[in-house]
Amino acid sequence: MKPIIQCRDLSKRFGSKTVLQQLSFELVQGDVAALIGPNGAGKTTLFSILCGYLRPDSGSVSLFGHPAGSSALFGKVAALAQDAQFDPAFSIGEQLDFYGRLQGLSRKAAHEETLRVLALVDLADQVQQKAAALSHGMRKRAAIAQAFIGSPQLILLDEPTAGLDPVNALHIRQLISHLSGEVSFMISSHNIFELEQLCNKVLYLEQGKLQAEAAGDADKQQCYLTLQLEDDNADAVTQALSQLPGLVTIRPLQKKELLLCYEPQHNANFDLALLQCLAANGLRYRNLTKGQTLEQKLFSAR
Structure with a gap:
């Protein structure tokens, strides 16, 4: 199966500090991959490189056969930063409509897409609400809805359930599990229990190095x-x-x-x-x- 993410000897430095050191891994369609590691391990830097926000100093990275950040990936790859926020001056629906328009959708299609993704996170009745009127859990779910606009094939999620109560966290896990057959995910989280429920592949980063790559109990000999x-x-x-x-x-x-x-x-x-x-x-x-x-x-x- 052709990989959707392919990294080869990927390295990144900031001044004298090496943040990522010769990372090599692949993800294929349908993978739900966990990115685990202590604070400062390089997880956010890796996400930024995959999104095309940063360029590696050496090595190569491609998504769907194209360099990270390529215009050919427009609409195929979506990402959600851990601290993503909505503008308090506009309703959730207006802002999601705007994100849809940025993806080239017509005004009508963008609004239909807004209603679709809000329904995915059980917030269809909050389309007219401003962010300040929503609970923390609702705002987090609305931010996750933004990552689903346009039906991307790969979604990068940074701490998608951080700070959520158990009910909201369960809702997000169920949504990811439901969509995992048609969408590939890479999820960064400190919640190992959560990742164990969702992921079929694990990338463990420590001091910028890939220390372990684990997948299911594939070893049938033991x-x-x-x-x-x-x-x-x-x-x-x-x-x-x-x-x-x-x-x-x-x-x-x-x-x-x-x-x-x-x-x-x-x-x-x-x-x-x-x-x-x-x-x-x-x-x-x-x-x-x-x-x-x-x-x-x-x-x-x-």
């Missing part, structure tokens, strides 16, 4: 189980489970939590055997979860 214990007896549980056929490793994560790696080709019913072993030895557990969490994939070995 599988994982996360075991949460009822009692503080990890050593006894580890000893009891160590003889199970197919077991590769047992690694402690947090107190009363173990990560088990096993090979299903050597024991297709490993999870059942594990539970039977715990019961036979009188060992209690609280929860057994298949797979690794995104947090475990990125940080457990760091």
Whole structure:
């Protein structure tokens, strides 16, 4: 499948400070990619380069086969900055109409597009309201609606649910999930739980370098189980489970939590055997979860 984003040895410096160092990655149509990293890791700089606002100092970047910032990408790529704001002097509908006109839509088509994207974020009845009359959550959803104008094929979202209450954050996650079959997303967020719900690919940036690129549990040779214990007896549980056929490793994560790696080709019913072993030895557990969490994939070995 032809990539929609292709970065090769991408680097960017500001004075003597190197912000991005030889980043190479690809995204294909339908990907929902998470961009994760601590503050100052280079996430915003990468977004700015992908939008064409900044030029890299070395390496190459292309979107849909065109250089970032090319006029050929007009209408195909949209972005939402974390702190995007509306002008308080105009209604939400007037401003979204204006953004539609900037994309070449007629006055009528722009207004129809405004109503469409406001309906996507459940704000169709707020079209005449000014930003000051809306709650923080509503303003955030209206800003996200702006990114959907013109039905772009790739949308870059910087902290789309930051500061939202749980109900509004859930609404945005559901919207992204609903559209992910027809639109590709790159989402920057510090909310790992949220990204785990939405994304099929993860890019982890640290000090300008791509430290990890993770995707689903694609390795069929080895599988994982996360075991949460009822009692503080990890050593006894580890000893009891160590003889199970197919077991590769047992690694402690947090107190009363173990990560088990096993090979299903050597024991297709490993999870059942594990539970039977715990019961036979009188060992209690609280929860057994298949797979690794995104947090475990990125940080457990760091």
